[in-house]
């Protein structure tokens with residue numbers, strides 16, 4: 001009863017608060033959020049031991065130092081709502097409670113994220129937030145939640161803009177800054193309306209751990225990372241500081257080859273995607289850690305200019321060139337070999353001019369000279385006065401930073 005009185009008082013003070021509600025918390029994601037999420041590896045097998053161990057591993061592996069911040073429990077942490085409608089975690093899996101778990105994650109210098117759904121039930125069949133948005137937002141604030149992924153299952157009759165705006169307002173009203181991650185899979189074009197509602201929005205359905213496959217689940221398909229990234233055209237202008245297109249959590253370290261993992265990470269960086277690892281960070285190969293913590297590739301993703309890169313060119317042999325303008329006149333360029341054969345490249349930089357209509361920057365090596373730095377080889381390999389001669393193995397990339405001299 002005492003608890004109920006406290007909640008009611010909090011809710012009333014929120015209603016009377018002079019804070020302008022209806023606007024997301026500004027400035028929480030000036031660069032794409034980085035972290036880890038339980039879903040891609042563990043699905044519904046989540047408990048507090050796993051989350052604590054994941055937080056420990058993020059610190060011990062160097063991922064925290066590389067910038068990974070949010071530790072997000074995806075679906076299936078839920079227990080039941082109590083008689084007053086407040087949600088509680090599953091008491092068997094989270095016996096210490098969410099506040100204690102958030103405190104643990106915070107004690108590691110990391111941030112704590114959780115998952116809910118705009119519908120009556122989550123995609124995994126647990127209680128959703130529909131009709132409980134303000135109550136859930138207060139609960140999350142009390143637990144110490146810093147990041148909310150908000151899904152779109154079981155939402156019959158709901159309007160996406162309205163439903164996501166309601167939760168955004170609820171979070172704002174609860175008063176604790178929360179990064180709000182919209183997960184409606186691009187069905188109703190969140191890139192057109194998500195900017196004031198949340199900080200990132202999924203552009204596509206669920207990713208899976210392959211290069212370019214499609215896995216049919218009957219009513220829906222999950223997509224390999226290249227299909228995911230290739231699916232939505234013309235949405236890059238919607239992304240920018242504090243509002244990002246999200247092609248889904250990463251599949252690195254989950255069974256693809258090292259080349260494929262490297263290509264995946266490079267492309268996520270080029271398109272300024274949120275870098276949310278989805279592997280078992282407690283058991284990572286050295287190669288996986290090296291990919292996930294490559295600071296120079298991360299710097300491309302996190303560049304403060306905040307421009308989503310573009311595909312400059314592709315050809316019928318599966319060769320693609322991607323580019324991203326960076327601060328102080330630098331550019332990242334990623335050469336991708338999608339084919340099954342190795343690919344030789346011989347590139348005359350002076351013949352390439354890449355224009356970006358968002359930043360209004362142009363890469364033109366006839367006007368400035370750039371040092372060419374190989375971001376996976378971690379060395380300067382040339383400059384743009386010389387031809388770039390390289391060989392890229394199948395399903396791999398050459399990713400360079402052009403550093404303006």
Ligand code: GLA
Pocket residue numbers: 039074075122123124151183205206
């Ligand atoms: C949806 C989301 C996934 C994951 C699951 C959880 O499929 O797109 O990322 O959150 O729900 O059930």
